[in-house]
Amino acid sequence: MDKISRLPDELLLKVLLFLPTKVAVSTSILSKRWEFLWMWLSKLVYVYYSAPEQWTLRRFIKLNLPLHKAQVIESLRLKFIGGYPELIKQKKSDCGLSLQFLAACRVKLPSSLYTCRSLVALTLIKDILVDVPRLACLPSLKRLILQRVAYKDKNSLGKLLSSCPILEDLVLEPNVIDYINEAFNALYRDGIVFNQLQHLKICSCDSVWSKLLLRILKDSPNLRELEVYLNDKHRDSCADPSVCWENQLDCVPPCLLSSLETFKWTGINGSQKEIDLIKYVLRNAIRLKAATILFRPSNTADEDQHNKMLMHDLSHSFR
Structure with missing residues (x-):
């Protein structure tokens, strides 16, 4: 030693x-x-479990984090059962702060989180209640991941996204019962354009996911990577996620004509609407360099043969 x-x-x-x-x-x-x-x-991970240990850790963080000596905290991850330490408003502003919150029960984060000027990456997972204050401002946020969170109302998601002017990387995995459709209706009435967005990953578990996808595509002129996926946990509850994109596009989204380079879609079931949407992207993305299409596992030999035929058909759509 x-x-x-x-x-x-x-x-x-x-x-x-x-x-x-x-x-x-x-x-x-x-x-x-x-x-x-x-x-x-510069990187901290705190995990709360149950009862005594949870409160001990909360007290430890509350007392010690304000005294932390690192000039820059690059990453701070919290996994907890309930509640949160008063860390956002106690800790001094740090360049490049990355926060990850994972909750096992409904938790509302402090309002000061949504005005953290140094926050560059934010991950919210499961039962986090997204309640965005009116004056939210995240001028440094470049990466945002929202997985199965709860929104206070139909305006919460819109307010959060509109407070991120330089957002580059967005991952959306909605709850079936959330306000995501209404949220984007409100958001787009305000004319939001994601000029800096380069990476988009969206889960196809929600009934309105395809409408949401097309809306973001239309207003993300610099998008380079697009991934559509189906979370394994949603395969049973979302056996046949709908694709509704007819009459949603009056012109080809600018990102398909100028910037999209990578397209990946996993977990498709081979419906005609899915195939048509995939073909649309493949035929119009003139700068596309790589495309990955993966079907759900086949249950029968006939399904497997059908999927192979569809893949052969799709291969001729690649420019």
Whole structure:
């Protein structure tokens, strides 16, 4: 241990980064040399479990995060059962802050989260209640992931997206019962254009997903990567996600004509509307470099043969 302790701080911090945050913090009891070393870590992961441990960790974060010495916190991940530490308004503004929240029960995040000027990446998963204040502003946010979250009302998603002027990467996995359709109706009345959006990943589990996709395509002139997928957890509840795109396009979306390079669609069931939409993208994306189309697993030999015929047909649609 004495030999390790004589190593420079920079090297010891690299070692600590490979350890779970809880283990890295525990090294503070080794000696005076290690006592505060963990406070210079730039990536932190805190996991709340149940009852006593949860409250112990919450208290630890509340007391220690404001004293953290790293000039830049690159990533802060929280996984919790309920509640959250008062960290957003206590911690000083850090460049390049990345936050990930995963909740197992309905949790409302602090309003100050939506005005964090240094936030560059935000991931919200499961029962997070998205309740966006009127003056939301996330000027640095480039990556946003929303997976099965709950929206307070039909305006919440629109307010969140419109507060992200330089958004480049968007992942949407809606709940079947959420406000996503109404949200985008309200959003597009305001004339939002995603000029900086380059990567879009959208789950096909919701009944309105295709309308949502086409709306974003029309107003994302610099989109380079598009992925449509079906989450494995949704395969049973969404056995036949609908594709409704007829009469939704009065002209070819600009991104297909000028920027789209990668197109991936996994979990398709081979419906005619799905095939027609795929053909539309393949025929009009003149700068497309790679396309990946994957069907759902076949249950019978006839289905397998049918899917092979469809793939052969689609291959002739690639420009």
